[in-house]
Amino acid sequence: MIDSLGKYDITIDFDKMFTHNATNIYFSENDINTAKIRAKLVKKNEVINLTGTTVSIRLETITETIDDIATIVDATTGIIEYTFPTNTLIEGVNFFVLFLTKGDGTKASPKLAYKVLDSIEGTGAVEGTNEYPILIQLISDTNKAINKANEAYNKASSMQNDLGEVIDNANSTIDATNIARDKANEATANAENKIVDVENRFKELTASQQQDAEVIDARDREVSLKARLERDLANTNKELNKIKKLEESTVSTVITDKEFTVVEETSNGYFEDVKLEGKTLVNIKKDSNMDLLYASINEEFITNVVKTPNSISYTTTKKLDDWCYISCPINLNLLKPNTKYTVIFGEHNNLSSCAIQEGSFSGKITEFASITNGVALLTTVSEFTTLSQVLYILIKNEGPVDVKAGNIIIIEGDYTQNPPSYSSYFEGLKSVGDETDKIVVSSVDGDENLCDGVTYINGGLTSVGGRLSMTFSDSFRSYVVKGIEPNCKYSIKVKNCGNRFGVGSSVYYSNSTTFDVTNSIIHSSPDATGQELDLSITTGKHDRYLYVYVTNNNVFHSKIEIVVNKGELKPNSVFKQDKKQLLYLDTQDSTWKKPTLREWDTVEKHSDGKYYYHRRSEQLVLKGNEEIYLDKTHTDNLCFRFAELKTWSNNSRLISDKFKNEHNVYDTDKEGIYYTGVLRANILKSKLETQDVAGFKKWLQANNVTVVYQLAEEEIYECTNIGLITCDGETNYLIESGPICPKTTLKVHNNISNVVNLLQKKVSLLENKFIEGLKSVLAGDMQSLAYILYPEDFKNENDYIMMLPIEPM
Numbered sequence: 077m078i079d080s081l082g083k084y085d086i087t088i089d090f091d092k093m094f095t096h097n098a099t100n101i102y103f104s105e106n107d108i109n110t111a112k113i114r115a116k117l118v119k120k121n122e123v124i125n126l127t128g129t130t131v132s133i134r135l136e137t138i139t140e141t142i143d144d145i146a147t148i149v150d151a152t153t154g155i156i157e158y159t160f161p162t163n164t165l166i167e168g169v170n171f172f173v174l175f176l177t178k179g180d181g182t183k184a185s186p187k188l189a190y191k192v193l194d195s196i197e198g199t200g201a202v203e204g205t206n207e208y209p210i211l212i213q214l215i216s217d218t219n220k221a222i223n224k225a226n227e228a229y230n231k232a233s234s235m236q237n238d239l240g241e242v243i244d245n246a247n248s249t250i251d252a253t254n255i256a257r258d259k260a261n262e263a264t265a266n267a268e269n270k271i272v273d274v275e276n277r278f279k280e281l282t283a284s285q286q287q288d289a290e291v292i293d294a295r296d297r298e299v300s301l302k303a304r305l306e307r308d309l310a311n312t313n314k315e316l317n318k319i320k321k322l323e324e325s326t327v328s329t330v331i332t333d334k335e336f337t338v339v340e341e342t343s344n345g346y347f348e349d350v351k352l353e354g355k356t357l358v359n360i361k362k363d364s365n366m367d368l369l370y371a372s373i374n375e376e377f378i379t380n381v382v383k384t385p386n387s388i389s390y391t392t393t394k395k396l397d398d399w400c401y402i403s404c405p406i407n408l409n410l411l412k413p414n415t416k417y418t419v420i421f422g423e424h425n426n427l428s429s430c431a432i433q434e435g436s437f438s439g440k441i442t443e444f445a446s447i448t449n450g451v452a453l454l455t456t457v458s459e460f461t462t463l464s465q466v467l468y469i470l471i472k473n474e475g476p477v478d479v480k481a482g483n484i485i486i487i488e489g490d491y492t493q494n495p496p497s498y499s500s501y502f503e504g505l506k507s508v509g510d511e512t513d514k515i516v517v518s519s520v521d522g523d524e525n526l527c528d529g530v531t532y533i534n535g536g537l538t539s540v541g542g543r544l545s546m547t548f549s550d551s552f553r554s555y556v557v558k559g560i561e562p563n564c565k566y567s568i569k570v571k572n573c574g575n576r577f578g579v580g581s582s583v584y585y586s587n588s589t590t591f592d593v594t595n596s597i598i599h600s601s602p603d604a605t606g607q608e609l610d611l612s613i614t615t616g617k618h619d620r621y622l623y624v625y626v627t628n629n630n631v632f633h634s635k636i637e638i639v640v641n642k643g644e645l646k647p648n649s650v651f652k653q654d655k656k657q658l659l660y661l662d663t664q665d666s667t668w669k670k671p672t673l674r675e676w677d678t679v680e681k682h683s684d685g686k687y688y689y690h691r692r693s694e695q696l697v698l699k700g701n702e703e704i705y706l707d708k709t710h711t712d713n714l715c716f717r718f719a720e721l722k723t724w725s726n727n728s729r730l731i732s733d734k735f736k737n738e739h740n741v742y743d744t745d746k747e748g749i750y751y752t753g754v755l756r757a758n759i760l761k762s763k764l765e766t767q768d769v770a771g772f773k774k775w776l777q778a779n780n781v782t783v784v785y786q787l788a789e790e791e792i793y794e795c796t797n798i799g800l801i802t803c804d805g806e807t808n809y810l811i812e813s814g815p816i817c818p819k820t821t822l823k824v825h826n827n828i829s830n831v832v833n834l835l836q837k838k839v840s841l842l843e844n845k846f847i848e849g850l851k852s853v854l855a856g857d858m859q860s861l862a863y864i865l866y867p868e869d870f871k872n873e874n875d876y877i878m879m880l881p882i883e884p885m
Contacts, residue, residue: 084113086188088174089121089186090117103193116155131148132177135160138170144161171188173187330820331820342804343802346799350679350681352508352798355817356693357506359505361405362404366387369402386483388481394476400471411460418489420487421450424450432465443455449617451492500816506816507672507674507675508817512812512813514658516811517809518810523646526557526622526641532553535586536549537580550630553626553627555638556585556621558620562616564614566581566641567610579623583621585620593623594616656796656799658670660793660796676692677689678692686795696784713745715741716757716758718757721751721755732783732784734779759772
């Protein structure tokens, strides 16, 4: 909406991949007094708190791209304002995008359009009596076009109620509709002015003069009526072509950190300008074993305790009478004050809450936070100086329960909305592409069969502890659909399934260990006679994988047929996939290799249409055999300097699995690592056997330190093409890159054909009427033309013009 001062109040939802708001933004050319917006920023209809956030704006005009800063009016309610500078008020349709930057993270809004009108645009004026053909032809044409346009517009409005968010998001199409309506309004206004003036003049003419004026003026300054109609028909076709091209020019940007993303309303084409951004994460959990601690009164009620290097499980036989918790050591020197940490439990059962505390609960580092679906978010306090920090995990003490905690990942930042895969446990420092032999991107037609019939695990649905779990065995086989949507219904049909048919959904994926399934169902009577069987299942709120369990006891049918559909069953649907492996050409040995996309690295498309790997970082492992010097002695720490590293970027931010990036460790008595021309590391004296270079080298030999750093100069390598086919309707995007997923940016053509077809029909109606009356026009018989084109306008000879109302803008 727009207020009395001309300022637009809009809402921008950062969760929606398309422009979500149908508000039309119009400014006058070179008039900064009215070129203002006030926007409320939300995500999933919830206000975005802008405290500590910079809101920047990128404006894409017809002539240039301009970056600027928006004003935060109220951070807590997500309100911003922006006044468009003169150089952004270029006549035509321009675009802008908002960026929210907080710390190292940046979120982009949908792309929004604003139209700038020519400051001298007006309705025009009647120049003389010889403009009567505009009354005869323009009014008639306009009236009929308006009538048909209103019918089509009403249909489109009705469809909007059914299409809901999709139509609301098709901002480009709506903008085209508004432009068409603007033209119709303008034509109507011109016609109304001319009606008043020309009708009065026309009545003053004799019958003969009227007929002569009608024939001559109908040419509209053309040499003949035929030329006039050819011109108008050509203009109509030109407008039709513009609308057809709208479908080609409607491109949305999709940004995701997930390994699986559903892109709706796509058209047959390609994901264009795919960009992958590297990422490096550090699990601050220590490699040492977890432990189970409890009050002695509980000892007789705790049984079946099993400890592995990364997990612990046990059973309680009753509700415990006193405290009991699991402890997990973490790396003290990686913990930062006033910082959020996400805790992901790769294995979890009956866990209640967790917190980081000093040993034996003697000091609070974080408050306890609930564990929901294996994920918790903790925030550290502003100051702590303890030497012993532990992640304490409390259980649900509700009676006899089976408890399990394992494969714990603790990473800096808030990843609660998109945690690393529960099945992608990693230790220490990992980047995109680590722990996998290849990086693969793929697209799958989301409206067709989602099962490739090839990917399976050696596992089956069996009863474990009174519930169905996916149990590993070479005797079982379950086909896998990766990247399913949570809280979504899926329908499954199988043929020749053997002696078992079941379906399970889970957050986990493994081909070697037993894991839990969220929801599952077994068909009551499977057989091997070729009968078609079907089941349906609704996935859990965090599920990512669907398993179709079809064989048991080594019964593997060679002609099994599986169809998995989102929603209702589509028995004849087929699996459609486009799959590409990411490789780069190493110019040193002319071989194609898998890249590792660390922090600061990207893969992006260049103007020559090819993809390139921008390598801006490197990884170094300090093993204690480097040239090292004792640089300075602090009270608690020793500062060591490494020999000069010429390829490093000066003042590079470092990411390490053992040390924090601590600014200027030379002058700070804090443990950490830092680079400013030379690499220095501070380490506590208490960690070294001898407080000298030899002691530090011995420590490094036992505790290798991995460091990711920025290169002084980036290196660019040609890559394989990772442009993927998109499908008509819904396309699923997947990336397999090891435990860490890159940030992916995709440009995709929207499928707005249904709405575009309505606009095409509006124009074609007028085109068809022109063709119908062509013979009459060429004969100069204007009265016959009028009856052919618009008979309803001539029901009363004393009221021969009937202006049809148009809905106001």
